[in-house]
Amino acid sequence: MHMPIVAFLGLGAIGTPMARHLARVDWGLRVWNRTAVRASEFATKHAAHGVTHATTPAAAARGADVVITCFPVSSDVESLLDGPDGVLAGLARGATLVDCTSGDPATSKRIAARLAERGVGYLDAPVSGGVLGAEGGTLTVMVGGDSATLEKVRPVLEAFGKKIVHCGAIGTGDAVKAVNNALLAMHLWSTAEGLATLTSAGVDPAVALDVINTSSGRSNASMNLFPERVLTRAFPRTFRLALLDKDVGIAAQVAREQRIPSPLIQLTAELYQAAHRALGEEADHVEVVKWVEQLTGTVIEKR
Amino acid sequence: MHMPIVAFLGLGAIGTPMARHLARVDWGLRVWNRTAVRASEFATKHAAHGVTHATTPAAAARGADVVITCFPVSSDVESLLDGPDGVLAGLARGATLVDCTSGDPATSKRIAARLAERGVGYLDAPVSGGVLGAEGGTLTVMVGGDSATLEKVRPVLEAFGKKIVHCGAIGTGDAVKAVNNALLAMHLWSTAEGLATLTSAGVDPAVALDVINTSSGRSNASMNLFPERVLTRAFPRTFRLALLDKDVGIAAQVAREQRIPSPLIQLTAELYQAAHRALGEEADHVEVVKWVEQLTGTVIEKR
C-alpha cells in the first residue's frame, strides 16, 4: 500500500483525539466537521503535518484512499452520503470508508451496499476505550466486513487502535460493540438494584461494594464506575446516557432480528429508554443510577 | 478471650476445609455432620489436634464458646435447634452461634431471636471464595450482627477468613452474600444472551469475549466463567445451580421486603427458577448457559 491519503469526518470527543493520532503519521490528513470551525482549528494546529480542512464531505473524500467517519449514530453517516457535497460525490472506486460510529448493523449493511455499487469498500469499525483510549491511541477497534479490506486499511487503524479485532461480516463490528455496551448497561443497572436493596436494608454501600469487588458478583461497573462516580456522587459527564440507550436498543434489535429470546437485554432496553426520557439528553450514562435511586427511594452514597 | 472451644456443624464441600483450618489451631474442635461417618473420619484424621466427633448437635454445642454452622440453606440450621439432641439443648449462656450458611435474613432473625432469649449470641456469616478459598483459608466472611459479638469471635473467623467484613445488623451478612450472588447470576445470564445473539449473527464467541473482556461490558462471569467453562464446554460442577437459584431468590425477597423496585433482579429470579426446574438438582450454576442455548437455538463454543 502506498502512503494512503486519509480523510476524517466527525471531530467529536472521540473523533478529535483519533484524528490527532492520524495527523502525526503525515498522511496528508483532511478533516471535515459539521461545525466547520472545529475542523479549521484542527487543521491549523496540525498544519505542520500537512493536515487540511475540507469544506464539504465530498471535498474530504475526493482522492482519499480511506475515509473515516465517527458520529453519534449511523443515520448521521447515511445522511452525509448524498448530494453534490456528499461523500459519494467524492469517493473514488477502490477507496474504503471506515465507519467508527457505534452504529447499527442494518444501516451499515445499507451503506455498504450503496458503496459496493460504486466499487468502494466498507468496514464498520466502532471503537471502545473512551476518550482516554482515544487520546492514548489504545482503542479497541471492532471490525465488520471483508478481511482483505481490513488488511488494506489496517495500518491506518493502528494509528489509533491498539487492538484491531475482525468480528465477521459487515455489521458484526457494530453488533459486538452494541452487545458490549448492553452488558455495561445491564451491569450498571443490576448493581444499582443490588446496592439500593442493601442500602435500604441498612448496609453501607461502600462496604457492600468492597465485598462484591472481591467476590463473584463483580463487574467493570462495580469495580470502576460505582466507587469512582456513584459513591463519590461525582457523576462526571463522559458518555451520554442517550448514546448508551441507543446502543442497548441496537443490541436489542440485533437479538430480535436473530430471533434470540433475550429477556434481560430487552427489559434493559426498556429501562434505559424510560431513564433517558426522564433524565434528558445531557445526562451521563452513570446517572442512570440516579433514576434507580429515585424509583427506589434510596441514595447510594458512602456513609 | 480464653482459648475458645469451637464446634463445627456441617462438613460439606466448603465446611470441611473450613473446619480443617480450625483444627490446626488446637482449639479442641468438635465436629458434627448429618452423615456421621464424615465427622468421625475427620476427627480421626485430625486427632493429633484434639479434634473429637460429636454424635449430636447438642453434644457438639455443650460447653462450646463458638458453634459454627455451615449448611445449604437456613432452614437446615433452624431444624437442628430443637429437641433433646438439638443445638439449643447444648448451648450455654454466653456462647455464640456463627452461621456460615448462605442463608436468608428472615430465618437468621428468627434464629437470633430464639438464641437471644437464652443469652446466646448470633452472627450470620456467609462466606465467599468457593472451595479454593476455603482450602486456602482466604474466604471473605460477610458478617451480620452485633459488632461486640463479632469482635469476640473474630480470632475464630480469622482461622479460615482473610477478609472479615461487618455488614450491619443481623441478616445483613446474608443480604450482602445474596446480592453478590444475584449479580453473578445476572451477569452469567446477560453475557449468555449477548453471546448467543452474536453467535447467531456469525461472530465467534471467543472473539466477542476477547473484545468484551478488554472493554466496559466485562464482569467476573465474562472474564472467568465463559472462557474457562463455557467456550471449552467443560462445565465442571463446582457450585450447584439449585443453590444459586436459592440465592437469587433470597436477594429478590430482600428487595421485596425493602420495597425496592428491582425488575432485573426479579426477572432473573424467574429465569433461574425455570432453569433450575429444567436442569435439575445436580446441574452446576454455569450450566444455566446451556438452558439459554436451548432457548435460543445456539451453542456458545469456540469455532
Place this chain on the structure above:
Amino acid sequence: MHMPIVAFLGLGAIGTPMARHLARVDWGLRVWNRTAVRASEFATKHAAHGVTHATTPAAAARGADVVITCFPVSSDVESLLDGPDGVLAGLARGATLVDCTSGDPATSKRIAARLAERGVGYLDAPVSGGVLGAEGGTLTVMVGGDSATLEKVRPVLEAFGKKIVHCGAIGTGDAVKAVNNALLAMHLWSTAEGLATLTSAGVDPAVALDVINTSSGRSNASMNLFPERVLTRAFPRTFRLALLDKDVGIAAQVAREQRIPSPLIQLTAELYQAAHRALGEEADHVEVVKWVEQLTGTVIEKR
C-alpha cells in the same frame, strides 16, 4: 344453627355496606371500628335492628358465633388479636372468625393456627365486586378453609354475597383474590402500553379501544376502565393503587412460594411498586395509567 350472633369489625368503604346487609337480618349485630364514631353512628342508625356498638374488639367478639373482619391488609387483623381488648380475649370455643380482608395466605395461616389452638374456626373470605357489589349485596366471596366451617357460616355470608365459592384450604381464598387482582393490574398496564404505542403512532385511542373491545385483546380493563375512566380523564377514586399494589405483591409472593416461574406477574409487581411510590397513597388504581403516560410521553385521551 340457631340464630347466630354476628360481630363486624372494620367499617370501611366495603365493610360498611356489608354490615348494613347483616344488620337487616336482625342478628343482633355488634360493630366495632378503629375510629369509634363510625361504629357508634352505624349502631344508632340501625338500632331498630338491634345493632350495638362494641368499644373493643374483645367486646364485639364476646359471645359472638361469627366475627367478620374487613381491613386493608392481613396485618391489621393480626394486630387486633392480642391484649385484654383483643379479639382472642372475647372469642369463645366453637366460634368462627371470617376474614373478608384481601389478605395474604401466610398471615391467614398464622391467624388460623392461633385460633385453632383455642377451638375457634377460621375462614379467609375476601370479596370482589367493589363498593357497588357491597351495596347491592352481590359480592363474590372467595373462601379458604374447612368446608364444614364454611357450611356453618354460609347463611351469614349470603347476607352480602351472591356467589360464595369454596376455593380450598386456608389461604386459597386470599390467593384467588390476589391472582384476580394481579390479572386486573396486568391488563390495566398492558392496555396502557398498547394504547400509548398506538396513540404515539397517530391512532385515536378511542378508535383503537373500539376495535380491541370487539376483538380478542379485550379485557375488563379495556371494556370498562379505559372508556369510562381514562379516555374521559375522570379517574374517580374507587380503589386505591396502594391496595392493588399490595394485591399484586401477594400474588407474586404466592407464586414464589409455590416455585412457579411467573415473569409477567413478577414484573408487574415491580411496575406497580414503582408506580405506587411515584403516585402516592391516595392515587386510584386506574391512575397507574397516568404513570405509564408519564414514562412514555403520551396522553391516552379521546381526540
Place this chain on the structure above:
Amino acid sequence: MHMPIVAFLGLGAIGTPMARHLARVDWGLRVWNRTAVRASEFATKHAAHGVTHATTPAAAARGADVVITCFPVSSDVESLLDGPDGVLAGLARGATLVDCTSGDPATSKRIAARLAERGVGYLDAPVSGGVLGAEGGTLTVMVGGDSATLEKVRPVLEAFGKKIVHCGAIGTGDAVKAVNNALLAMHLWSTAEGLATLTSAGVDPAVALDVINTSSGRSNASMNLFPERVLTRAFPRTFRLALLDKDVGIAAQVAREQRIPSPLIQLTAELYQAAHRALGEEADHVEVVKWVEQLTGTVIEKR
C-alpha cells in the same frame, strides 16, 4: 363507483371465506393462490358468479380496480410485487391494493411508496374475527391509509366486514391489529401464570376461572379460551402460535420505533419467541399454555 373488478390473492383459512363473500356479489372476481389447485377449485365452485382463476398475480391484477391480498406476513405480499408475473406488472394507475394480511407497518409503508410511484393506492387492512368471522362476513377491518381511498373501496370491504374502522395513516391498521393481538398474547400468558400458581396452591382452576370471570381480572382469554380449550384439554388448532408470535413481535417493534417504554409487551415478545421455538410451527396459539405448564410443572385442568 362503477361495478368494481376485484382480484383476491391468498386463499388460506381466512382468505377463502372472505373471497366467498366477494364471489357472491358477482364482481367478476379473479382469484390467485400459490398452490394453484385451490384457486382453480374455488373458481370452478363459484363459476356461476363469474369467478375466474388467474395463473399469476399479474394476471389477477390486470384490469382490476381492487386487488386484495391476504397472507401470513407482509413479506409474502412484498415478494409478489416484482417480476413479469408480479402484481406490479398487472396493476393499472388508479387501482387500489388492499392488504388484509396482519402485516407490519414498516413493510406496508414500503409497499405503499412503491405503489404510489405508479399511481396505485394502498390500504393496510388486517381483519379480526377469525375463521368464524370470515365465514359469517362479520369481520372487523382495521384500515390504515388515505380516507378517500378507503371510501372508494368501502363497498368491497363491506362484503366481508361488518365493522370497517379507519385507524389513521398507512401502517396504523397493522399497528392496531398487532397491539390487539399482543394484548391477547399477554392475557393468555398472564392468566396461565395465575392459574398455574393457584393450581399449585391447591385450587381447582375451574373454580378459580369461575371467580375471575365474574370479577375484575377477566379477559377474552379467561372467558373463552381457558374454559373451552385449556380446561377441556381440547386445544383445537385455529390460529398458529407462530403467527401470534409474529404479531407480538410487530407490536413490540412499533413500540420501539415510537420510543414507548413497554416492558410488558417486550417481555411478552420474548416469552412467545421462546415458546414458538419450543413448540414448533404447527402449534396453536393457546398451546402456549402448555409451555407455561411445562415451565411451572403444573397442569391446568378441571379436577
